[in-house]
Amino acid sequence: MSSLSVNHLLGIKNLTREDIELIFETATNFKEVINRPMKKVPSLRDITIANLFFENSTRTKLSFELAEKRLSADIINFSSASSSVKKGETLIDTVNNILSMKVDMVVMRHPNPGAHYFLSQHIDASIINAGDGTHEHPTQALLDAFSMREKLGDLQGKKVVIVGDIMHSRVALSNILCLQKLGAEVMVCGPTTLIPKYIESLGVKVEHNLKKALIWCDVANILRIQLERQDIAYFPSLREYTMMYGVTMEILNSLKKEIIIMHPGPINRGVEISSEVADSKQSIILQQVENGVAIRMAVLYLLAGKIERNS
């Protein structure tokens, strides 16, 4: 059986197209498994996984936990809204303390970009990035691309626009990298103050007019406005943001074609997306959530296969 080219999932940047295809293939199998009456498989029995969340999370944490349980792994959970550094203990010490309890894999969310790279150089366990600050969120990008592929088939030449706060979004960067590896064209759309100046150097298009962006695309992935990650005000009010970038049924109906609507959640109804759009038949938001579990099972399973067992 083929295996991944990496020992950690630090970001989409480090994956090859073959890695992504392998994850999708594995996820397809697991998706079938979790739709059976007996949803659990023994694949990760005797593998211990620590879920370390140094930043708030509801859905990603639940999704990982469920994926681990479906694979019969033993799990421990650690959540702390503030980084351990502020409490005087370094990240390496915190994680090494947990690893001393014989943990094989670490799923971590952390507010600092690159925290997983840093950790992978200093500890001895397989690391999965569940979001690192404004850097990457690889499993989200994988499940997004997987969901698009279910709807559209091969993504070669397909057009995807990511709408919203691109500057503070880890989902946007991972999505751009993942979609490009699969041959899709990517555009970002949002207010000028929330688009990084050098984003075009990644080979993406930039559009500040929502309607033009939606006319161009096959899929619109709409991001949440992350007020908690903005240290200063980048736009005057949410009301104005909605006026310019809120996706409504009215705009969608004016497009003369049907595009797919996605959102990584949690959605702010009436802000970046109207309720009508979120609940419409064009929206695959809930399929994304279901696919999230299958994708995470695939990633955990494939990385666990690379762990050298002493026995």
Add this chain to the structure above:
Amino acid sequence: MKIRISKATIVDERHPDNGKKRDILIENGKITKIAASIKTEVDKVIESEGLCVSIGWMDMRANFRDPGDEQKEDLESGLKAAANGGFTAVALMPSTNPPIDNKGAVEYLLNRAKSGKVQVVPIGTISKKRAGESLAEMYDMYRAGAKAFSDDKESISESGLLHRALLYTKNFDATVIHFPYDATLIPNGQINEGVQSTLLGLKGIPAIAEEMMVARDLTLLEYTNGRLHLGPVSSAMSIKRIASAKKDGLRITCETTAAHIAYSENELENFDTNFKVLPPLRSEQNRKELIKLLKSGKIDVISSDHSPEDEEHKKLEFDYANFGMASIESFFPVLYTAVGSSMDLAKLVATFSINPRRILDLEIPEIKEGVRANLTLFSISEKTVFEKMNLKTKGYNVAEIGKELNGKVLAIFS
């Protein structure tokens, strides 16, 4: 003790024998003879492939963390590291804890370094406590031996303070050293704003944060007609503006670091905190432009900006790690590997031997018979492999450990 330096190429643009191979005889620390060939019996011969000799090098910007953070570096380890890097003089930035902002602090540095091989040149602060509010007693420090004044990496945001500093130092004709950086443009910036900041999700510091400050500083300089040295600068555009102001007759000089000549933002690809420096490493294109500007003589000084840190301040998540590299020992090989033989060697060496001394009004040594030897011996053919055990710095943050670079420092005389 008699030492013969054998077949060394003289590297000094002022010297009549610049570029020629000479034997140099040193007796009890004095240069007694320079000739094409010296046959005298000696105690020791220094020879090497690609051997070069220049006047002793001077590092215009180093931090020895003493007083205050001696676990990162102290004067003793810092001076040994400087000697290991080929320097016979080093200007110390005042950003210690407490800062060098009074006569007593200047005297502390000079007294502690008195007997060593490496000359310490204290830089005093511009403002009291380096707080950017009111002027420190610069004249008192000047009389005690401080050669220039700087608040180091605390860029002076209050224009009035820099205005007063440029005026006040005219009374005793001293130089103000300023780091041009508007930190308010992008709060909490981590690396250069560019491709890498976009790919890494780290806060980017745009080059204009420096360029805008350079423009302000030049305006103030023209108005006051003071003496200003800007550094470290990282953007090619800044240096072009400074060069043009110099052409217009302003008393302005500028400095960049060996790291900015040798490395670009691409080094940060894997979040290596050793390359987290301020000003940040810029784009590869900018780096190439810096080399061009260096070759055309528009960069007066290249310094190490040696900033040793302990493990506790570097082995951290990127956002939490301190800025700076421990770079005084790798200085020449890093620079020479980047620039190499594409540039006139005497011109290159002048940026870290003659030029800093000229800016700081220090006596400039000469390679001639009858004077005390103040020399650096180095090879441009040999290579240096950096290993922790051979380094004298206490700094944890040496980026070149395990690397092999061109050029090697062989010895200093002072």
